[in-house]
Amino acid sequence: MAKKSSPTSTANLQRRQWLKYAGASAAAGTLAVSAQQSYAAVTTGARSTDGILDVAIIGAGLAGLTAARDLRKAGCESFLVLEARDRVGGRTLNYNIPGGYVSEVGGQWIGPGQTAVADLARELGVGTFPTYYDGKTVVLGGEGRVTVDLKGTFGTDEAVAAKLSKLSRDVPGGAPWKSSKVGELDRLSVGDWLAKQDIKPEDQVSWNASIILSGGAAPAKMGLLHFLSMINSADCDYSQLDAIKHSAQETRFIGGSQILSIKLALQLGDKVRLSSPVRQISGWDSDVVTLHTDHGEVRARTVIMAIHPALCHQMQFDPPLPEKRAALQGAWPAHSPARKTAMVYRRPFWRDKGMNGSIFQVNGPILWAFDNSPPGGEIGVINAFVGNAMVPSERDAAMAMHKQFYAQAWGDEALSPIAYHDQDWSKADPWTITCVSAIPPGFWSAHGEALRPSCGKLIWSGTETADIWAGYMDGAVRSGHHGALQALNSLRRA
Known part of the structure; x- marks a missing residue:
């Protein structure tokens, strides 16, 4: 005993x-x-x-x-x-695919500097593997199609990105309202700032997609101060926030993030x-x-x-x-849910064509489609972030739309999926009212001090x-x- x-x-x-x-x-x-x-x-x-x-x-x-x-x-x-x-x-969720595979339909990636979640995964015995990005990305515009090797990036202008990185040094990641330049920066949206950077029209697609995916809102509605605080968390390096290679979208969890x-x-x-x-x-x-x-x-x-x-x-x-805490909660953006889809194929056939599975669409419903296949590529999975207002709410109609876009990108093999899942977070439950917080201009100046005090x-x-x-x-x-x-x-x- x-x-x-x-x-x-x-x-x-x-x-x-x-x-x-x-x-x-x-x-x-x-x-x-x-x-x-x-x-x-x-x-x-x-x-x-x-x-x-x-x-x-x-x-x-x-x-x-x-x-x-x-x-x-x-x-x-x-x-x-x-x-x-x-x-x-919470906002992580796995979609179970027949055969024992999963595809994440909520938050899913980690990258450099994200040591807290990486440590937790190791302690729990959860392995990781790299996001697939080898090959060319497809850009669709109307009936047009071009391919480009972005080498693990989203194709945003490096000179403009460097300016954002420099500005972020003055905006604390966890307390943007404490920035010495809060009065100057919190008046502007990211769109206001980008409008002064002489960005080429062909590059605007990349910037719009990048900011919507990272921040949950179009550049015109995203506060510049808040966006700079996000970059500050990424070691004041915009490329570490906005890319796959050496960036926040670099690594996935075996078994899905949930x-x-x-x-x-x-x-x-x-x-x-x-x-x-x-x-x-x-x-x-x-x-x-x-x-x-x-x-x-x-x-x-x-x-x-x-x-x-x-x-x-x-x-x-x-x-x-207390009044200040109630005001913060009342002003917090309360409804910007994402919609994320998963199309499953018997194999990742696009890789045979030298494609990495990524699609950007100019003024279309697909913000970004990407290869979300399991570690060994045993089956092919394409996930996509889509614009809710441009995609039918009815499942079969939405699936048909996806198949046509994917066929435009990679050929008729895309017309024969074996499964499809559509996760519209606006309809999932009453408690996932937003996926990421699209903080507008002026918010942190007015309410930041009330965020953390008990x-x-x-x-x-x-x-x-x-x-x-x-x-x-x-x-x-x-x-x-x-x-x-x-x-x-x-x-x-x-």
């Missing part, structure tokens, strides 16, 4: 676990070691069985699940993750509660917060809000949130709050680490 541990040895073990965890997570926050040690002492039997959790986490995407995992690593078991959907993963959340949830077991939307939050300014869900009340001493800021509109707060017992998390790579999977993981540390420090103070 195993030797029974004494209370002292248990406390020492938890303290050692805390110190080990703190070293691994030093970049995620700046809490004192004394706070971590104090919490270890609190968890050695001091909590009462009064039905009050130490921490409730709203949202089972990468941010919320990472925070939950960190709490457990710290020795805290008094927590619960509440997820409105009937699945985990596998990260699935594995996290399996580790957490019954600590994750699905189909449990939170409708009201009461007493966030008191010692115990009450969450009103579709399946009853949950009470907690601290709450990590690991959701998109605009989703807070779907909850009632009693008392109302409101009573509410800790704001989610990728939008990340210090770097906000809006990306990496930002979600970073915000989860930071949210857990904030929650533990809050409990230590209490």
Whole structure:
């Protein structure tokens, strides 16, 4: 029979676990070691069985699940993750293809500098592989067709890109409102700035596609300050944001990006509660917060809000949130969902023709199509970001449109797919109201200071709050680490 541990040895073990965890997570926050040690002492039997959790986490995407995992690593078991959907993963989602393959229909890539999500994948035993880009890209315009070897880029003008890279040095990635040039830059949209750069008409297609794909809005609606903060996260190098090779679209996960959340949830077991939307939050300014869900009340001493800021509109707060925080949530762009399709073929036949599977379309519905086949190319998969307003909502009609465009690009073999999936995020569920946040001009100047400060017992998390790579999977993981540390420090103070 195993030797029974004494209370002292248990406390020492938890303290050692805390110190080990703190070293691994030093970049995620700046809490004192004394706070971590104090919490270890609190968890050695001091909590009462009064039905009050130490921490409730709203949202089972990468941010919320990472925070939950960190709490457990710290020795805290008094927590619960509440997820409105009937699945985990948030804005990452796998489409299961017959034969055991998957294609991502939500967020999917990581690249250089995105070390937080890469570390998480290694810890979970999830492998990676490079995005396929060898060969020529097809550009379609009306009935016209040209091919070009972009060598893993999106073809944007290097001189203009260098100017953006230089400007981004003055715009902190996680706090653009703190830029010394905020007054000058936050008045402009990216479109305003590009209009002064003498961009050739043939290059405008690349810029429009790049900015829509990265930022979720056309250049005319994307704030220049916000876009520069995104570039700042990419080591102040626009090419690291806007390309495949050595860039943010360089690497994919074996098993699809949702596998990260699935594995996290399996580790957490019954600590994750699905189909449990939170409708009201009461007493966030008191010692115990009450969450009103579709399946009853949950009470907690601290709450990590690991959701998109605009989703807070779907909850009632009693008392109302502070004016500045409420104003930020009210002004946050609340509806820019993407539509992403996946066409499956028996094999990636375009590769035999010297093509890389990428298509850009001038003034057409396909913003970007790309090779999304499995690592060994056992089957062929073409994913595409499409303009919702230009694609039929009816599935078969949308599929027929895709087949015609792909046939124009690569020939009649494209007319014979074996499967098709259409993920229209505007119809997926009530909780994926936007995929990436298309922040307009003037937003950060007016509301930036209210983004991160806690409101009573509410800790704001989610990728939008990340210090770097906000809006990306990496930002979600970073915000989860930071949210857990904030929650533990809050409990230590209490």
